[in-house]
Amino acid sequence: MSTEREPIGVIGTGYVGLVTAAGFAELGSEVWCVDIDAEKIARLQQGEVPIYEPGLKEMLAKSAGRLHFSTDLVGALEHARLLFVAVGTPPTHSGDADLSAVHAVVDAIPASDRHALVMKSTVPCGTGASIQRVFGEQGKVGLRYVSCPEFLKEGSAVKDFLHPDRVVVGDNGDWAGDAVIELYAPLQAPLLRTDIASAEMIKLAANAFLATKISFINEIANVCEEVGADVVEVAQGMGSDARIGPKFLQAGLGYGGSCFTKDVSALKLLAGNSGYHFQLLNAVIEVNELQKRRVVSKLQKHLGELAGKRVALLGLAFKPHTDDMRGASSLVLAARLEAEGAHVRAFDPIAEVQARKLMEQLDYAPGALEAVADADAVVLVTEWPEFIELDWRQVAEAMRGTLVIDGRNALDADAVHAAGLVYEGIGRGRGPEARSSEPGGQAFMSEESA
């Protein structure tokens, strides 16, 4: 690997910042990482990785000599002319993107003819234009601006960095855009160079479309339950159409995470603030909120009143292979169950530390079998591989009830049923049950799941 790669600065050492830093360091750049969180920086300086992301620890360790961590933004400017901004842009109370961290960075950069700000944070369309206006007002006209939206997925972020589906660079056609393209060149990914507003819009539109796909299949699942079809088979049939594709057609408890929820809302409000009513996104958001709550009605259907019932939640993170609890369906589910008077006992292989920060009161079990002990019902919330591989006979022995709700349609329904348990997925209609009660098949329906 060449040692003459462009050095870079990365502002914000969260999921995106750390992966970006580790990735470019692996490609040979010296990387100057900056965060306002002094404790986080101290841990990173000690070689600790504050978040869980598969492969990230190893990638950071491999390039440790090229990675520098500090709280000094201006210091980073001495070493790097490109500053990748990866600070958080959480939703405000109104649902718009909170750009205060982005603006803190904008204000902190001194005037320069040599530096450029490369926006990795997801920001509303128009942010680049307004930041360049601010640069002008602050007498910092020499600063360049590039939009380089990030598409990595938590849980496979390292792989996504190294093998992106595409790299989008939105710029004004100057040296900064060229330099960003040069940095990504070794990845040999398809490149899309656009104007800044289009790059910003690509990111928001991509996330809103994926969220729409999820809400769509969840609505199909809910109809499947009414009409006796199996959404897993329906999705398979739909997804094998090349125009549709199989991804993001898994019905379940709805989308979570920090990005979809806030980006869909930010796009809806961006449209609204610009005078356009984005009707479709209202439905996408509402369907997702209702979907998280449907499990409660499923539990009530089988167990009646939930007061005094014991419910085990398997998984808390918003998806497997991450410890990120932002927007996790488990937050809504646990709160609703507790409000109904149920006792909730939960286990997550990785996310417990993060979960405790948001749900201190929850009863945390040290393992899956401990979580299901004496439970009236088990709900699969996050499809961690270890839950998929559970021995359902052991689960059945440990439980006091028999109900298993598969909130991700990820379990082997036959194995659950063979253990003497009652299986209910999302939108499975009468699919697997009907088949197994056909002549020659094993009866699957129990009174409880009828």
Ligand SMILES: NC(=O)c1ccc[n+]([C@@H]2O[C@H](COP(=O)([O-])OP(=O)(O)OC[C@H]3O[C@@H](n4cnc5c(N)ncnc54)[C@H](O)[C@@H]3O)[C@@H](O)[C@H]2O)c1
């Ligand atoms: N997490 C994802 O999967 C993902 C994927 C694509 C895009 N994004 C976008 O990337 C951005 C970052 O997301 P994230 O998940 O990495 O956030 P994060 O919360 O994990 O990390 C943000 C980091 O920025 C730091 N920070 C805040 N203000 C700062 C400042 N003024 N100076 C320096 N550091 C500062 C915080 O201390 C924190 O460490 C967001 O806009 C998000 O929408 C996230």
